[in-house]
Amino acid sequence: MNKVSKIKTNNRNKPTLKNIADMLSVAPSTVSKALRDSTDVSYEMKMKVLKLAKELNYRPNRLAQSLISKESKILGVLIPDLRIPFFSEAARGMYEEAASKGYEAIIMVHDEKIENEKKKLEFMSDIHVDGILLNAASNQNIDIYKSMEDEGIKCVCWDRRVEGLDCSSIAIDDIKASYELTSQIIKEGRRKILYFGKNQEISVVEDRYKGYVKALEESEIEVDDNLVVYTKRNYDDAYSKMKYLIESNNEFDAVICIGGLVAYGAGSAIKDANLSVPEDIILGEFGDNEILSRLGIPFYTVCQNPYTMGKTAVDLLIKELENRDKNKAEHIIIESRVLYRNFQNSHEGNKFLISSS
Amino acid sequence: MNKVSKIKTNNRNKPTLKNIADMLSVAPSTVSKALRDSTDVSYEMKMKVLKLAKELNYRPNRLAQSLISKESKILGVLIPDLRIPFFSEAARGMYEEAASKGYEAIIMVHDEKIENEKKKLEFMSDIHVDGILLNAASNQNIDIYKSMEDEGIKCVCWDRRVEGLDCSSIAIDDIKASYELTSQIIKEGRRKILYFGKNQEISVVEDRYKGYVKALEESEIEVDDNLVVYTKRNYDDAYSKMKYLIESNNEFDAVICIGGLVAYGAGSAIKDANLSVPEDIILGEFGDNEILSRLGIPFYTVCQNPYTMGKTAVDLLIKELENRDKNKAEHIIIESRVLYRNFQNSHEGNKFLISSS
DNA sequence: TTGTATGCGTTATCAA
DNA sequence: TTGATAACGCATACAA
Numbered sequence: 001m002n003k004v005s006k007i008k009t010n011n012r013n014k015p016t017l018k019n020i021a022d023m024l025s026v027a028p029s030t031v032s033k034a035l036r037d038s039t040d041v042s043y044e045m046k047m048k049v050l051k052l053a054k055e056l057n058y059r060p061n062r063l064a065q066s067l068i069s070k071e072s073k074i075l076g077v078l079i080p081d082l083r084i085p086f087f088s089e090a091a092r093g094m095y096e097e098a099a100s101k102g103y104e105a106i107i108m109v110h111d112e113k114i115e116n117e118k119k120k121l122e123f124m125s126d127i128h129v130d131g132i133l134l135n136a137a138s139n140q141n142i143d144i145y146k147s148m149e150d151e152g153i154k155c156v157c158w159d160r161r162v163e164g165l166d167c168s169s170i171a172i173d174d175i176k177a178s179y180e181l182t183s184q185i186i187k188e189g190r191r192k193i194l195y196f197g198k199n200q201e202i203s204v205v206e207d208r209y210k211g212y213v214k215a216l217e218e219s220e221i222e223v224d225d226n227l228v229v230y231t232k233r234n235y236d237d238a239y240s241k242m243k244y245l246i247e248s249n250n251e252f253d254a255v256i257c258i259g260g261l262v263a264y265g266a267g268s269a270i271k272d273a274n275l276s277v278p279e280d281i282i283l284g285e286f287g288d289n290e291i292l293s294r295l296g297i298p299f300y301t302v303c304q305n306p307y308t309m310g311k312t313a314v315d316l317l318i319k320e321l322e323n324r325d326k327n328k329a330e331h332i333i334i335e336s337r338v339l340y341r342n343f344q345n346s347h348e349g350n351k352f353l354i355s356s357s
Numbered sequence: 358m359n360k361v362s363k364i365k366t367n368n369r370n371k372p373t374l375k376n377i378a379d380m381l382s383v384a385p386s387t388v389s390k391a392l393r394d395s396t397d398v399s400y401e402m403k404m405k406v407l408k409l410a411k412e413l414n415y416r417p418n419r420l421a422q423s424l425i426s427k428e429s430k431i432l433g434v435l436i437p438d439l440r441i442p443f444f445s446e447a448a449r450g451m452y453e454e455a456a457s458k459g460y461e462a463i464i465m466v467h468d469e470k471i472e473n474e475k476k477k478l479e480f481m482s483d484i485h486v487d488g489i490l491l492n493a494a495s496n497q498n499i500d501i502y503k504s505m506e507d508e509g510i511k512c513v514c515w516d517r518r519v520e521g522l523d524c525s526s527i528a529i530d531d532i533k534a535s536y537e538l539t540s541q542i543i544k545e546g547r548r549k550i551l552y553f554g555k556n557q558e559i560s561v562v563e564d565r566y567k568g569y570v571k572a573l574e575e576s577e578i579e580v581d582d583n584l585v586v587y588t589k590r591n592y593d594d595a596y597s598k599m600k601y602l603i604e605s606n607n608e609f610d611a612v613i614c615i616g617g618l619v620a621y622g623a624g625s626a627i628k629d630a631n632l633s634v635p636e637d638i639i640l641g642e643f644g645d646n647e648i649l650s651r652l653g654i655p656f657y658t659v660c661q662n663p664y665t666m667g668k669t670a671v672d673l674l675i676k677e678l679e680n681r682d683k684n685k686a687e688h689i690i691i692e693s694r695v696l697y698r699n700f701q702n703s704h705e706g707n708k709f710l711i712s713s714s
Numbered sequence: 715t716t717g718t719a720t721g722c723g724t725t726a727t728c729a730a
Numbered sequence: 731t732t733g734a735t736a737a738c739g740c741a742t743a744c745a746a
Contacts, residue, residue, distance in 0.1 A: 013507045013508050013509065014482070014508050016738095016739055016740085017739065017740060017741095018739070018740085026716075026717085027716065027717045027718075028717095028739085028740075028741090029716080029717065029718075029719095029740095029741075029742080030715085030716055030717070032740065032741060032742085033715095033716090033741090033742095036741085040715060040716085041715065041716075042715060042716085045715080045716085057504070059479060059482070059483055060483070060739080060740070061424075061483060061485075061738090061739050061740070062480075062483040062484050063420040063421075063423060063424050063483075063484060063485055063738090063739080063740095064420075064424060064722085064738075064739035064740045064741090065739080065740060065741080066420060066722095067418075067420050067421060067424065067721095067722045067723070067724095067738095067739085067740075068721080068722050068739090068740060068741055068742085069722090069740090069741080070722090074484075082439055082445040082448060082449060082464075083442065083445055083446070083449070085440065088439040088440055088445060089440070091439060091466075092439060092440070092466070095465070095466055099473075099476070104465075104476075104477075104480050105465075106463040106464070106465065107439075107463065107464040107465065107466075108452070108461075108462075108463065108464070109448075109449070109452055109464075116456075119456070119461075120461075122416060123419075123461050125371070125416075126416055126417070126418065126419040126420075127419055127420060127431075127484065128418075128420060147414070150370045151370050151371050152370065290647055290648045290650065290651045291647045291650075293647065293648075293650040293651040293652075293653070294647045294650040294698070295650075296650070296653060341651070373722095373723060373724085374723065374724065374725095375723070375724090383732075383733085384732065384733045384734070385723085385724080385725095385733090386724095386725080386726085386727095386732080386733060386734075386735090387731085387732055387733070389723095389724065389725060389726090390725090390731095390732090393725090397731060397732080398731065398732075399731060399732090402731080402732085417723080417724070418722090418723050418724070420722090420723080420724090421722075421723035421724040421725085421738085422723080422724060422725080423724095423738095424722095424723085424724075424725095424737095424738045424739065424740095425723095425724060425725050425726080425737075425738050426724090426725075426738090427738090
């Protein structure tokens with residue numbers, strides 16, 4: 001009988017279930033049951049345990065718990081870049097909704113780099129998140145996404161679809177949104193519309209290109225390959241490419257940018273070249289990025305309701321987590337709309353950006 | 358001998374150290390040693406183990422590891438609001454720096470609510486983060502901060518100091534910054550300067566008030582209590598308070614807002630009242646918040662170098678984690694500077710906002 | 715109603 | 731050099 005009764009706290013000075021058991025001179029399992037309100041423990045015992053637990057401010061070690069239960073009640077939120085309001089707003093919808101449903105959401109950023117994305121996903125797997133809200137950096141990490149699902153980690157793709165991955169998704173209709181944006185610009189009389197930021201890496205960019213093409217075709221404007229330009233999704237590349245386009249006298253009277261940082265880079269270059277917006281060039285973009293406002297030029301933008309998208313994504317994910325049997329992937333479309341930002345309508349659309357707190 | 362040799366994967370389909378051991382018919386402890394390149398395991402064994410581990414894409418379960426080691430290599434980043442670029446930029450500095458030093462950073466938001474903050478801190482404690490980068494919601498949760506430190510979780514306060522908490526900190530000199538901002542506005546000939554957003558909840562706001570007072574006194578302007586107004590740190594309250602001030606004919610020719618959302622609310626109300634900026638009212642704020650640009654009005658702002666602040670904060674935290682013996686708290690001041698945002702200088706200061714990626 | 719034994723995946727200690 | 735065993739904090743099946 002070597003039941004040494006030294007009441008030892010661990011080196012983190014955090015009360016453990018065992019500490020409580022020792023202090024009350026009962027078995028750990030009894031405490032465990034009392035804490036989880038099991039039926040086979042007496043009322044008095046429950047009270048005693050709960051009282052002491054409260055006094056000590058006991059909280060179970062979630063690591064130990066999910067080592068056993070395979071459930072962590074943690075959701076991982078994977079984001080390309082926090083500086084884009086669309087993403088940070090979506091994240092807000094996510095952590096708020098998660099909290100309201102008894103989950104915690106941890107936010108990580110991949111910065112459009114697949115190596116980063118891999119690391120963050122593996123980290124999330126390693127700490128046993130239950131599910132991941134995935135805004136994929138590209139299609140290249142599809143094997144990782146799949147192995148996450150193999151491990152039993154549910155994924156929901158938001159904003160960006162991943163071809164070949166059979167999981168639920170939530171996004172705006174990018175083809176439609178881009179079509180509407182382009183049509184609006186055509187309606188303003190522009191016919192040499194630059195599509196700025198094309199790439200095949202992510203679905204939304206492809207879809208936005210399709211919508212652009214569709215709008216042009218409808219107005220019988222030919223798609224001019226010189227007006228379809230690749231850029232990286234960052235400021236510097238967008239700036240220098242746009243600078244080059246202007247200096248090389250590439251003619252265009254409007255530009256549709258596939259995202260906020262790209263638009264900011266393009267807008268800066270346009271401004272620096274002393275071109276007028278919207279007189280010389282009409283600017284269009286996706287995501288209602290306030291950073292663009294810094295340039296003091298008006299622009300068309302597509303509002304994507306990120307906050308709603310975030311909330312809905314979490315609802316969908318949790319629903320799937322809690323009915324693991326039914327596995328039919330769902331694909332939800334969130335409403336979007338085109339808006340003109342010209343410093344007259346500062347309030348308009350702010351419900352997506354500013355909430356009373 | 359009940360050593361049943363059914364090679365069972367756990368229900369997450371993730372290879373475990375034990376799986377590898379079984380497949381190679383060796384003991385788990387041997388595999389563990391081989392994986393960690395222990396000296397007392399043969400070269401051949403190491404090769405065999407490493408090869409199989411790679412094939413299976415084995416990664417250790419971090420939960421199990423830190424259950425033993427009491428080290429997780431996880432840092433918690435606690436943020437008031439991701440929509441404020443100052444915070445998201447600081448966060449970026451943090452997760453980049455953490456990653457470069459072999460840590461992972463998880464980001465959580467308290468939204469200026471002490472109940473949220475408590476939950477997030479406890480969550481971080483429950484998953485055994487090694488340290489926390491704390492932007493405190495107020496001084497009210499000081500007991501929680503202290504119990505974190507008791508548990509051995511290192512805290513570094515950034516941006517906001519916490520009175521009575523003995524941990525390292527990093528921030529700008531808010532008194533000086535506010536003094537400079539106020540002085541600049543005085544230099545423009547304004548003497549009825551509203552201080553908008555005063556409260557005693559967080560240190561920076563108090564310090565900024567001190568700087569404001571100092572600048573006024575130096576110019577022999579009396580501090581007028583009617584020009585010192587409390588608001589919550591959100592848009593709605595700032596908007597309605599400012600609206601009220603204008604409608605009640607409170608006279609002022611400049612306003613210094615303690616933060617971005619407050620400035621946005623105030624600016625919107627000023628605009629809606631058809632007052633001119635800067636002719637009628639000069640606007641000053643802290644944090645170089647691009648959201649304000651959306652209003653299309655110029656403003657003075659204090660750049661706080663959030664990206665650098667974030668990186669430095671992580672450096673400091675990791676340094677302390679890795680020399681747990683020496684416990685002298687350090688207090689680092691980051692340079693700040695006053696800038697005028699008037700849509701002419703869109704590039705200026707953008708090194709804090711836009712990095713090439 | 716309470717306690718004991720075992721296991722989650724890993725590491726550390728000691729024995730072989 | 732390798733292996734058996736206990737431990738981390740908790741939960742669960744089963745025995746008392």
